[in-house]
Amino acid sequence: MSLNLTTRLPPRALLSQATRAGHRSPRGASYLTKDVPIRQFWRNSQRSAQAAQAEHLVHDATNLGQLDGKPAKHVAVNIDGDPRIFDTVFLRDSCTCPRCVDPDSRQKLFQTSDIPQDLEGACRTVVDREKGWMVEVVWKNDIPGYGAEHRTRHSIDWLRRALTTELELRGGVRSDERVLWDREKITNNNKWVDYKDYMAEDEVLFDALSHLNKYGLLFLKNVPESEESVVDIAGRIGTLKNTFYGRTWDVKSKPNAENIAYTHQFLGLHMDLLYTSNPPHLQLLHSLRARSPGGESLFSDSFEAAHSLHHSSAFHFRTLCTFPVTYHYHHPTHHYHHTRPTIELFAYPKYSEPTNLAIRHINWSPPFQGPFEARIGGENQTALRNYLAAANAFEKLLSAEENLYEYRLEEGDCVIFDNRRVLHARRAFDASKGERWLKGAYVDDDVFFSKLRVLEERYEGRWIADGVVRHAVK
Incomplete structure (x- = not known):
């Protein structure tokens, strides 16, 4: 029938x-x-x-x-x-x-x-x-x-x-749980998680990673004084990213440093490893020594700045989406080189809706910028001048006092942040008056989102990929 x-x-x-x-x-x-x-x-x-x-x-x-x-x-x-x-x-x-x-x-x-x-x-x-x-x-x-x-x-x-x-x-519909923030909002909504709870309880881990996905910034407290602690913290998410810096690395002031981060000088807002094809998604910094005056960490939400730029000048925004910027790390034993625009968008962005710009990544790392290699001259070529104006407007938004969150990492603190969204900087410190030592590690995007989806499916019966929500089904 x-x-x-x-x-x-x-x-x-x-x-x-x-x-x-x-x-x-x-x-x-x-x-x-x-x-x-x-x-x-x-x-x-x-x-x-x-x-x-x-x-x-x-x-x-x-x-x-x-x-x-x-x-x-x-x-x-x-x-x-x-x-x-x-x-x-x-x-x-x-x-x-x-x-x-x-x-x-x-x-x-x-x-x-x-x-x-x-x-x-x-x-x-x-x-x-x-x-x-x-x-x-x-x-x-x-x-x-x-x-x-x-x-x-x-x-x-x-x-x-x-x-x-x-x-x-x-x-082109996107589910975007990210929360844009300035100093006031992140101060009110920031999350501090106890190390033992983070390590022992999956629900605490899920809450922490969900917050990290939304805001791009998370702090842990009471982290044990051990060089392996940052490995344990990252390992709760998944496999650490191994780079030419090593599986973990030390941020200390030293003479003849191969990286400006290994000095006592002021380090401006930047992202790490933009000269590689797949820069790390997460960066972890565990404070083992904080005995020198100064050295406060600064954080800025580049997505918030990009949205503000789009609101004030759609032309500047589009310029940063299209102009190629070269990043490099050129040393006798390592030579990395990659070119990318400042703002990367997901496919099918809805430009008519300023709250749904579908920003995928921001790329901003002035200390590691190499010479421009495209659209570099000619009296009838305006692209480089347009980029200069757009970059200047963007930098003013990034470094505006009302957009900067400042915190001095004390011993036993660990900060985790989205390296493709949240810019980080450091004030100068006096290395002659005490030791400042951070232990760092990276985690890739695939590793982070894999763990987040597993926990989302377990606790919320859904998971997200490519901006689309999939409800768990049998």
Whole structure:
């Protein structure tokens, strides 16, 4: 019996339809999986008549794509009352049965390119005790090596999420939880986390990383006096980033320093390692010694400055999005070189909405800037002069007193900040009157967001990637 747009079956009839035909999976289990009796399933689900009507899941106007109809290249599935069309290639490629995805590694056991061009499918609705209503597809012209018994199942929740994700990616909609801040806002909203709680409790870690993702700045207190403490702190997030500075590194004043950070001089607002292809996402600095006068740390939210610049001069903003700036680290044993614009945007930004500029990264590191290599001259070329004006306006916003958060790291403090967003600086200090020693480490963006997504899914039932929220589904 086929379902169409006008069919209305009572709940028991609908459930019976999914099971009475006597179809079996390759292992002999009923389509009403886990061997759940229909009466028990109905008693447990307690679906209303209206809800039952919404479970006419598989249909289209001609009944194509059903087991008792002609196999087709597209299948219509009722999702929230509307028939939504899915290409059978997508449904086949997304199959998660044990023959298609290894149960242990969760890695794909076939290639998308293996799917035949003439693939077609016929499908029906089935009921799973854990996942509820599902669509099951029987294949015609399946991938070579897969027999006629192969089936693909997808829950309605998963199909709904797939549609939502596609629409939001296509439309450029972004979920952005970041909070822009000036000195007053970060002073009121800053977060201090106890080291022991951070290390021992996943809920505390999730709260800390969520705050770090929103504000780009986080402080830990009562950190043990050990050179390995920064390793332990970063290790709660994931693998440390190893650079030519080492897995960890020391910020101390020393003669003939290869980096201005290793001096006692004032160090202006900057970001680290912009001369590499993938600069670190997080920087951690643990204060082991803070016995010299001065040396206060300064932080500025470059995203806030970029939004302010866009509001005051869209022309300056666009200039910083397009003008190439070269960064380098050129020494006898290391030679790094990379060119990037000051402001990097995500795809599909909505420039008409100043609150949704879709800023991905800011690149600002004057101490490590190399000579410009493009758009550098000619009396009729104005690009460099335009960049100079835009950079000057941007720097004034970055270093404005009302936008700077100042804090002197005491012994036992550790600061973690987003190196692609929050600029950091340091006031000069008197190295002759005491030791100042910070232990540093980096963490990459992939590592940070992986940990954040794991915790988001565990505690909030959702996770975010590419600016789109994915709700956890079975």
